[in-house]
Amino acid sequence: MDMAVLGIDLGTTNSVVASVRGGDVVIVPDRQGHRLHPSVVTLAPDGSRLYSHDAAARRLLEPLYTIYSAKRLMGQPWQSEEAQRTRKRVAYEVQQGNNDQIMVVGPDRSYTVPEISGLLLAHLRQSAQVHLGEDVAGAVITVPANFNNAQRQATMDAGRIAGLDVLRVINEPTAAALAYGLGRGISQRIAVFDFGGGTFDVTLLQVEGEVFEVIASGGDSFLGGDDVDEAVMALIARQFQEQHGYEPRDRHELRGQLVLAAERIKRHLSSNEVAEGGMTVTLEGSEEPLTVNFKIERAVLEAAVEPLIARTIAACDDVLAAAKLSTSQIDDVIMVGGSTRIPAVRKLVEKHFGRAPRTDINPDEVVAVGAAVQAASLAGGGTTLSHRPILLDVTPRALGIAVAGGYAEPIVERNVPVPVEQTRVFSTSTDNQTKVIIQVCQGESRRFTENAPLGELTLAGLRAGTRGEVKIEVTFKVDTNGILRVRARDPETDLATEAAVSVRGAMSEGEVAAAAHLQDELGATLSSAPPAPAEKGA
Numbered sequence: 001m002d003m004a005v006l007g008i009d010l011g012t013t014n015s016v017v018a019s020v021r022g023g024d025v026v027i028v029p030d031r032q033g034h035r036l037h038p039s040v041v042t043l044a045p046d047g048s049r050l051y052s053h054d055a056a057a058r059r060l061l062e063p064l065y066t067i068y069s070a071k072r073l074m075g076q077p078w079q080s081e082e083a084q085r086t087r088k089r090v091a092y093e094v095q096q097g098n099n100d101q102i103m104v105v106g107p108d109r110s111y112t113v114p115e116i117s118g119l120l121l122a123h124l125r126q127s128a129q130v131h132l133g134e135d136v137a138g139a140v141i142t143v144p145a146n147f148n149n150a151q152r153q154a155t156m157d158a159g160r161i162a163g164l165d166v167l168r169v170i171n172e173p174t175a176a177a178l179a180y181g182l183g184r185g186i187s188q189r190i191a192v193f194d195f196g197g198g199t200f201d202v203t204l205l206q207v208e209g210e211v212f213e214v215i216a217s218g219g220d221s222f223l224g225g226d227d228v229d230e231a232v233m234a235l236i237a238r239q240f241q242e243q244h245g246y247e248p249r250d251r252h253e254l255r256g257q258l259v260l261a262a263e264r265i266k267r268h269l270s271s272n273e274v275a276e277g278g279m280t281v282t283l284e285g286s287e288e289p290l291t292v293n294f295k296i297e298r299a300v301l302e303a304a305v306e307p308l309i310a311r312t313i314a315a316c317d318d319v320l321a322a323a324k325l326s327t328s329q330i331d332d333v334i335m336v337g338g339s340t341r342i343p344a345v346r347k348l349v350e351k352h353f354g355r356a357p358r359t360d361i362n363p364d365e366v367v368a369v370g371a372a373v374q375a376a377s378l379a380g381g382g383t384t385l386s387h388r389p390i391l392l393d394v395t396p397r398a399l400g401i402a403v404a405g406g407y408a409e410p411i412v413e414r415n416v417p418v419p420v421e422q423t424r425v426f427s428t429s430t431d432n433q434t435k436v437i438i439q440v441c442q443g444e445s446r447r448f449t450e451n452a453p454l455g456e457l458t459l460a461g462l463r464a465g466t467r468g469e470v471k472i473e474v475t476f477k478v479d480t481n482g483i484l485r486v487r488a489r490d491p492e493t494d495l496a497t498e499a500a501v502s503v504r505g506a507m508s509e510g511e512v513a514a515a516a517h518l519q520d521e522l523g524a525t526l527s528s529a530p531p532a533p534a535e536k537g538a
Helices: 052-056 081-089 113-132 149-161 172-181 225-244 252-269 298-323 343-353 366-382 509-515 518-523
Strands: 003-009 014-021 024-027 041-043 049-051 094-096 102-105 110-112 135-143 165-171 187-195 200-208 211-220 274-281 290-297 332-336 390-392 399-403 407-412 420-427 435-442 452-460 471-478 484-490 495-500
Touching: 003 113, 003 172, 003 366, 014 113, 014 366, 024 366, 041 052, 041 113, 049 052, 049 113, 081 094, 102 113, 110 113, 113 135, 113 149, 113 509, 135 149, 135 172, 135 366, 149 165, 149 452, 149 509, 165 172, 165 366, 172 187, 172 200, 172 211, 172 332, 172 366, 187 298, 187 343, 200 298, 211 298, 225 252, 225 290, 225 298, 252 274, 252 290, 252 298, 290 298, 298 343, 332 343, 332 366, 399 471, 407 420, 407 471, 435 484, 452 484, 452 495
Parallel strands: 003 135, 135 165, 187 332, 211 390
Antiparallel strands: 003 014, 014 024, 041 049, 094 102, 102 110, 187 200, 200 211, 274 290, 399 407, 399 435, 420 471, 435 452, 471 484, 484 495
């Protein structure tokens, strides 16, 4: 059997799979022909597992064991603000595990977030194999440009759990730019406005033929369609309270129903001025269901989400400032992600950049198309690809370490091209110090605690000396995946240690290896129904 490589857009709400076939990029549908695969997994009490559309249909029947929006928890330690905010929003239960990991409570055991995403990726991999009639050798998986080291590593761990050889993780806006510009022979400076289900990114690129050079990147890793859904839920809840006298979001059994209603209303209002109808909900311990009549106008929704949209524009300004560019110096704006279908988003982007953004590109599929192109390019001779892109990406945030006084000292600055290696020399802070613990962070603040902590590395066995006498070289290496490795060395004795930083909330190598059997369990669950015909990508 031949070997295929995939491009996978592993999304918060939906995932998309693509592959290069005979020189063209095709979107891989599921057995029913769906091109979008909901990023949902159901861990049923009877031991079975459901995925994608089958799992999404179980959100009301199995709310405790149907897992969605897992990407928002990817690479997050339990104590993080993002983890605690997500914990309050979802219907399923999460709890703290070893090494500050977030554990999703299933009917049989608890699962790490990379395991949940690994199950979904294994399903996508197996579906692609059935559809393409080929084994899948590897994949390029996309991540938000603003994902930090821990989140990128967790995504790679999920791929390994799924039995995939992760050829590279690539930033979603970069993948979109690749799909937009490859083979067109253009010379343009473009902005990719990527507003998806859980994250927002903006990336500025210079495209010269087959060379795609990232100038600057940034965004908000906790801003997306899920937050718009929360705003719609608040509007529904207000009308519910007016009709029945209590706050429905406080009722655990109603939350899943409210989320699904909010998603449908949001989509409806993207093409209509008013959403009007009713929904019937069932309360635990009540024999009679309740009917809630609602009427939500687009203008009311736009007012509710205006602060969210304003945050996307603020992020655009931050990235433009970092690149020392103005909106007039941008040739084109590419809209990516399902949330860009909201009319208010398109209007504000057009007003801010002074030009209508490109909406002729499928915002749901363009990222997977770019990932598939990159996968084919990395795989070499196994696929036919007339154009081979050169990607020059950057670090989205500064990387540094904690120093005396609670400060952060940058080692690698923001928007430095990767791969990169930088070294700084420090000294011991106390007399007779024989060990240093190097605490690593990501962010631009001078205060260490105001940045995102990434983990730590220990160098022990230093020779004793007076304060400041013993020198320590700290080297940061960031590879093309954006993964950081840290090396600490005493140049006088050549004592050194080098490793990926020990990250709070991350799986160990042993845990990843042990979880890899999950994709084998999945194989027997796939239907042998004939695949739907592949369709060319955007």
